[in-house]
Amino acid sequence: MRILVTGAAGQLGREVLEKAADRGAEVLGLVRGEGVPGFACARADLTDERSLQRVTEDFRPDAVINCAAWTAVDAAEAPENREAVWAVNSTAVKTLALLCRAQGARLIQVSTDYVFGRTDDAEILPEDEPSPLSVYGKSKLEGERAAALCENHCVVRTSWLFGKGDNFVRTMLRLGRTHASLRVVSDQTGRPAYAPDLAALLIDAAEAPRRGVLHAANEGPFVSRAAFAQEIMRQAGLKTQIIPVTTAAYGPAAAERPANSRLSTDCLEQAGFSRLPDWRDALSRYLAWEKENG
Ligand SMILES: NC(=O)c1ccc[n+]([C@@H]2O[C@H](COP(=O)([O-])OP(=O)(O)OC[C@H]3O[C@@H](n4cnc5c(N)ncnc54)[C@H](OP(=O)(O)O)[C@@H]3O)[C@@H](O)[C@H]2O)c1
Numbered sequence: 001m002r003i004l005v006t007g008a009a010g011q012l013g014r015e016v017l018e019k020a021a022d023r024g025a026e027v028l029g030l031v032r033g034e035g036v037p038g039f040a041c042a043r044a045d046l047t048d049e050r051s052l053q054r055v056t057e058d059f060r061p062d063a064v065i066n067c068a069a070w071t072a073v074d075a076a077e078a079p080e081n082r083e084a085v086w087a088v089n090s091t092a093v094k095t096l097a098l099l100c101r102a103q104g105a106r107l108i109q110v111s112t113d114y115v116f117g118r119t120d121d122a123e124i125l126p127e128d129e130p131s132p133l134s135v136y137g138k139s140k141l142e143g144e145r146a147a148a149l150c151e152n153h154c155v156v157r158t159s160w161l162f163g164k165g166d167n168f169v170r171t172m173l174r175l176g177r178t179h180a181s182l183r184v185v186s187d188q189t190g191r192p193a194y195a196p197d198l199a200a201l202l203i204d205a206a207e208a209p210r211r212g213v214l215h216a217a218n219e220g221p222f223v224s225r226a227a228f229a230q231e232i233m234r235q236a237g238l239k240t241q242i243i244p245v246t247t248a249a250y251g252p253a254a255a256e257r258p259a260n261s262r263l264s265t266d267c268l269e270q271a272g273f274s275r276l277p278d279w280r281d282a283l284s285r286y287l288a289w290e291k292e293n294g
Pocket residue numbers: 006007008009010011012013031032033044045046047066067068069070071088110111112113140158159160161162165
């Protein structure tokens with residue numbers, strides 16, 4: 001199988017590239033800047049339609065796994081960035097979808113819990129009505145709709161992604177080493193997704209015929225950000241005290257965050273995919289990796 005991985009230098013894209021190659025797929029990473037050592041990569045900006053066409057026509061992928069996105073959620077709110085956010089999170093997905101459709105390739109589009117803006121505490125099903133609160137969330141929702149222009153597509157929404165990049169876990173570890181206490185919000189609830197575990201699911205999704213929307217995060221209990229931070233400190237052996245605060249008390253951020261990020265992952269089993277491992281186990285694997293390489 002030939003798999004094109006966009007955003008291949010990103011936190012998730014790297015893992016997808018590595019795992020797909022491990023499984024024997026012929027992989028090509030699409031990067032905007034530096035390539036990924038050890039992997040074939042093509043350099044192109046996702047917003048450059050001609051380059052995308054050239055790369056896909058040369059490589060002829062069976063599947064494209066789109067891990068590229070504008071992911072700086074607060075910066076996305078700045079009026080001067082909106083056009084660029086929209087170009088990569090929405091317009092470029094449309095281009096990819098049309099290219100995939102024309103070339104008979106399958107499109108796997110990675111999306112986010114930020115397409116929801118709910119304050120209830122029910123689990124969110126893939127078919128529930130989206131209600132994004134932020135520019136990032138709105139642009140990703142448009143990206144989902146654009147992906148559907150390729151009939152053979154699957155949207156995989158995930159939440160609280162962490163891996164070998166800048167993310168909540170790394171921030172907590174860095175701050176935990178220098179602070180006796182940390183204020184962390186306790187009214188945003190969800191489940192983390194570990195990039196290598198999610199990468200495996202994305203490749204399963206690329207190989208399977210299932211169409212539509214899936215929700216994917218690691219299994220285990222839903223937790224608040226504060227409870228997640230407490231578990232990070234506990235597993236890392238840090239004594240930092242986590243002080244739970246409300247989002248309002250924490251102070252304003254440019255982009256409003258969803259309070260409810262409880263993505264129901266029952267759809268994975270129903271669609272014949274394996275559920276991801278418990279996030280507490282994923283966290284311990286990540287911390288072991290950090291200890292060795294971080
Ligand atoms: N991080 C989270 O907590 C989270 C949660 C839910 C869903 N997601 C979704 O998961 C996916 C992967 O996220 P991530 O954390 O791996 O993101 P990331 O580390 O920020 O990686 C995104 C990648 O996209 C590339 N990219 C951005 N604009 C581009 C353009 N115009 N042309 C080509 N490449 C471009 C970036 O390239 P450069 O390296 O050159 O910047 C980067 O490599 C995204 O779809 C995101 O929306 C993330």
